[in-house]
Amino acid sequence: MLLPFYQKKLIEAGCDEAGRGCLAGPVFAAAVILPKTFKNEVLNDSKKLSRKQRDELRLLIEKEAIGFAVVSIDNNKIDEINILNASILAMHEALSKLTKMFQFIIVDGNRFKPYKKIPYQTIVKGDGKYLSIAAASVLAKTYRDEFMEQQHLKYPVYDWWSNKGYGVAKHRKAIMEFGQTPLHRKSFVLKETKANLFS
Numbered sequence: 695m696l697l698p699f700y701q702k703k704l705i706e707a708g709c710d711e712a713g714r715g716c717l718a719g720p721v722f723a724a725a726v727i728l729p730k731t732f733k734n735e736v737l738n739d740s741k742k743l744s745r746k747q748r749d750e751l752r753l754l755i756e757k758e759a760i761g762f763a764v765v766s767i768d769n770n771k772i773d774e775i776n777i778l779n780a781s782i783l784a785m786h787e788a789l790s791k792l793t794k795m796f797q798f799i800i801v802d803g804n805r806f807k808p809y810k811k812i813p814y815q816t817i818v819k820g821d822g823k824y825l826s827i828a829a830a831s832v833l834a835k836t837y838r839d840e841f842m843e844q845q846h847l848k849y850p851v852y853d854w855w856s857n858k859g860y861g862v863a864k865h866r867k868a869i870m871e872f873g874q875t876p877l878h879r880k881s882f883v884l885k886e887t888k889a890n891l892f893s
Contacts, residue, residue, distance in 0.1 A: 695735050696825045698728075700815055704797035707761075708826025709785040711802075712740070712834035714777055716859035717869070718852065718878045719842050720766035721777065723784030724833035727760040727794050728826045737828050739821040740835040752836045755829045761794035762829070764837045773881045782807050788830075802827050849875050 699706050711723040737755075740748055756762060765787040772780040785801065786809050799806075799814035802821045806814055817823060821831040839858055846854040852868045852875070859865070859877075869878070 695733065696737060696828055697823055698730065698732065698825055700800045700817070700824060701798060704813075705795065706798045706800055706826055707789060707792060707796040708820075708824060708828075708830045709788065709799060709801045709806075710821050710827050710830040710834055711781045711784055712831070712838045713859065714781050715861075716879070717861045717865060717882045718769065718854070718859035718875065719845065720768045720838070721772060721781050721784055722764060722766045722834045722838035722841070723781065723788045724762065724764045724830040724837070725785065725788035725792055726755065726762045726826050726829040726833065727792060727796055728755075728829060729758065729760055732758060732825060734825065737825055737832070739819070739828060740831040742822070743832070745839075748832050748836050751829075751832045755833060759829065761792045761796075762833060763788045763791035764833050765791065766838070766841070769877055769879045772879050776881070777879075778805060785809075800824055800827055802831065845877060849877070 707725050707727050709725050711721055713719060713721045736747055737751055765784050767780045767784045789809055799812055800820060801814060801816045804816050804818050806816050820827040842854045842858045851872050853864050857865050
């Protein structure tokens with residue numbers, strides 16, 4: 695089982711994002727505060743879980759968390775400020791939506807910016823080490839997957855139902871053949887793609 699907290703004295707909020715490496719769609723971030731007594735043998739890095747496990751854990755997290763919030767930053771903002779800054783902005787906005795007071799932040803990865811002078815710790819592969827980061831990972835991924843599956847209905851040729859906007863071969867081929875949609879990140883597009891055919 696993952697570790698319950700990074701330090702014992704202060705109330706922790708765990709943060710993670712989903713969709714950072716995609717060619718299309720927003721980046722989603724979540725912040726989660728779990729009770730000190732929270733335990734779960736299954737909860738882990740969302741990428742290591744099945745869809746069924748993620749969906750079940752999302753319901754459990756939303757029920758048992760002291761506080762949680764999920765925020766998205768769209769592709770236009772990503773193009774404007776770059777994906778790293780957009781990911782951090784999303785995490786900051788998620789933290790701002792927490793209604794429960796927290797005193798310490800733990801973040802998946804190695805890059806973050808100070809949030810309201812609250813102490814924080816970045817943790818490489820933190821979503822596979824700490825419960826609250828893993829919980830944030832699950833929320834961010836399930837909310838983002840749900841969004842991309844809805845967008846698939848508008849733009850089925852890109853197969854977002856399956857690839858969720860990541861740059862797999864089928865998605866790249868579709869961009870080359872059909873061009874970009876309003877959801878594609880212009881700063882991420884392939885050099886060989888056609889012009890935006892949906893503008």
